[in-house]
Amino acid sequence: MIAAWRILHKDLVLELRTREALSGLIVLVLLILLTFTFALNPEGASAAAPAVQWVTFIFAGLMAIQRSFLIERENGAWYGLLLCPIDRGAIFVAKMASNVIVLGGAQVVLLALLVLFLGVSVPVAPFGLLFVNVLGLIGFAALATLFAAISVRLRAREMMLPLLVLPLLVPLVICAVEASRIVMAGGTIASAGPWVRVLVTFDVIFSVAGWMVFEQLVHE
Amino acid sequence: MNVHRRIAPFADRVLPLLATVAMLAALACIFLYVPNERVQGPVQRIFYFHVNCWWAAYLGFFIAAGSSALFLWRGGASYDRLAHAGVEVGILFCTMGLVTGPIWARPIWGTWWTWDPRLTMAVILWTIFAVYLVLRSGARDEPEISRYAAVLAVIGVLDIPLIMISVRLWRGIHPSVISAPANKGGLEDPRMVTGLLVALVAFSLLFLWLLWLRYEGLRLRDELHRLEDRMDESTR
Numbered sequence: 001m002i003a004a005w006r007i008l009h010k011d012l013v014l015e016l017r018t019r020e021a022l023s024g025l026i027v028l029v030l031l032i033l034l035t036f037t038f039a040l041n042p043e044g045a046s047a048a049a050p051a052v053q054w055v056t057f058i059f060a061g062l063m064a065i066q067r068s069f070l071i072e073r074e075n076g077a078w079y080g081l082l083l084c085p086i087d088r089g090a091i092f093v094a095k096m097a098s099n100v101i102v103l104g105g106a107q108v109v110l111l112a113l114l115v116l117f118l119g120v121s122v123p124v125a126p127f128g129l130l131f132v133n134v135l136g137l138i139g140f141a142a143l144a145t146l147f148a149a150i151s152v153r154l155r156a157r158e159m160m161l162p163l164l165v166l167p168l169l170v171p172l173v174i175c176a177v178e179a180s181r182i183v184m185a186g187g188t189i190a191s192a193g194p195w196v197r198v199l200v201t202f203d204v205i206f207s208v209a210g211w212m213v214f215e216q217l218v219h220e
Numbered sequence: 221m222n223v224h225r226r227i228a229p230f231a232d233r234v235l236p237l238l239a240t241v242a243m244l245a246a247l248a249c250i251f252l253y254v255p256n257e258r259v260q261g262p263v264q265r266i267f268y269f270h271v272n273c274w275w276a277a278y279l280g281f282f283i284a285a286g287s288s289a290l291f292l293w294r295g296g297a298s299y300d301r302l303a304h305a306g307v308e309v310g311i312l313f314c315t316m317g318l319v320t321g322p323i324w325a326r327p328i329w330g331t332w333w334t335w336d337p338r339l340t341m342a343v344i345l346w347t348i349f350a351v352y353l354v355l356r357s358g359a360r361d362e363p364e365i366s367r368y369a370a371v372l373a374v375i376g377v378l379d380i381p382l383i384m385i386s387v388r389l390w391r392g393i394h395p396s397v398i399s400a401p402a403n404k405g406g407l408e409d410p411r412m413v414t415g416l417l418v419a420l421v422a423f424s425l426l427f428l429w430l431l432w433l434r435y436e437g438l439r440l441r442d443e444l445h446r447l448e449d450r451m452d453e454s455t456r
Binding site: 143146147150153154160163164166167168170171174175178194195198201202205206209213216217 | 378
């Protein structure tokens with residue numbers, strides 16, 4: 001656990017000193033969102049907001065998570081991590097946690113931009129919206145972190161990460177969009193119950209599975 | 221290796237014969253023996269192939285996931301090859317299921333495709349395992365790829381129940397024939413049940429035969445690569 005914390009601390013310090021990941025991610029989120037607003041009919045734009053939000057988030061997020069592994073390639077940092085006398089699962093936990101934190105920052109900005117550009121009304125009970133977003137964020141980060149560890153060592157890495165992750169993400173996309181639709185319209189978490197339950201299951205299964213199989217991926 | 225030697229004579233000689241006979245019997249059943257369905261007419265006869273394609277596809281994917289898990293746990297090239305063969309044969313039957321479905325749906329539902337849960341599920345499954353094959357084809361002679369592919373197969377099968385639940389929540393017109401009682405959309409004529417069972421046996425045998433062929437193909441390919449490497453070393 002301490003090992004995971006140390007790696008997370010390293011990633012966060014690195015991010016705080018350079019602000020590379022978050023600033024790039026926020027600009028990318030803004031650009032994808034702008035592209036959507038030009039493509040969408042302004043009349044129905046706010047109804048499409050949950051879908052726009054998650055598609056934007058996923059595509060920008062894939063880039064950011066890929067990057068979190070790419071920076072480890074510089075100066076052989078990755079081999080330094082692997083040589084540490086620690087459980088390899090801790091590397092997964094730390095990488096997933098730092099990705100959750102960076103993507104969480106981008107998601108807050110994304111939600112604000114949705115209010116600004118798509119005319120989404122600020123929800124009366126923001127906790128429901130926050131809860132759904134955190135659940136979607138964790139599940140996405142778990143799956144994408146696991147497969148980024150794979151794709152980063154393939155030749156066609158930019159293409160392979162979305163190929164690997166997008167089909168597996170389908171349950172998360174369906175449930176996050178539907179749950180967001182309900183809470184954005186002012187519904188409670190209870191009324192989004194079935195969707196939220198699938199999201200929680202998804203988060204638990206893939207966080208645990210990622211932690212367990214990560215060892216196999218970095219077996220060298 | 222011992223298991224392989226014991227299976228080989230049966231799989232090489234008996235299995236193709238059994239699969240051919242069973243497939244001919246299934247075709248005879250489907251076209252000559254089973255009666256026309258009351259409402260749908262002869263179109264319904266595609267059902268005997270369609271359902272069994274899905275049976276073989278799921279069988280392939282679950283075999284792949286099982287042997288991938290064994291590969292991650294214990295290692296061993298034969299688990300890896302079995303997983304690869306399972307996905308290849310599974311995706312063949314999955315594609316056949318995706319082709320036979322719309323052929324039936326067009327006259328009966330009036331549309332080639334709809335986003336019904338089972339259809340959605342089928343497409344997602346196809347994409348997951350198509351990516352598996354893309355991943356495999358990307359790099360030759362890389363031992364790492366085997367482990368990556370195994371992780372994908374295991375995670376893919378873990379994802380199946382979640383996909384099933386979420387697509388069912390999402391949309392819900394596919395007939396439930398097997399699980400429905402006879403008078404409520406199930407199989408009404410006992411001859412239909414016989415036809416389905418004969419086709420099931422035929423598809424299972426065909427599946428096993430193809431799985432064996434692909435397994436042997438992959439084993440021979442690995443053998444060839446090993447020999448090539450040895451030749452390179454000796455000429456150097």
